[in-house]
Amino acid sequence: MVALNDPATMRGLLLGYTEKVLTLENQVQEMKPDVDALYRIAKSDGGTCITTAAKDLQIRPKDLFAYLNANNWIYRRAGGKSWLAYQSKIQSGLLEHKVTVVTRGDGSEKTVEQVLVTPKGLAKLSQLLNQQAA
Helix, strand or coil, X not given: CHHHHCHHHHHHHHHHHHXXXXXXXXXXXXXXXXXXXXXXXXXXXXXXXXXXXXXXXXXXXXXXXXXHHHCCCEECCCCCCCCEECXXXXXXXXXXXXXXXXXXXXXXXXXXXXXXXXXXXXXXXXXXXXXHHC
């Protein structure tokens, strides 16, 4: 209470807090382009395959597949060859599951499943991988 009545102490406190606020405002201004870019990516449309997402994130596809598998984004059924997206990641809009029917050379058809990373998922992965690297 005594400090509140002392003008010199109050002035020192106000100057200290003003400097902190100015520093934080400068940091926000410096980060704004990166935040805007991340927001644009997260709000865009269309998914990309995991290999392309790895290239966008500047990591090896093998490493991204391992990360997604280890962190419950994707899995393989016992005896299955293709990756599947966990339903929780689909519902949260981080991954999509694409099913395509392909005609083979002999005329028969084959169903192919593919996991796609959404723009929102790409933004989330970028954040998670940056946290892991730090």
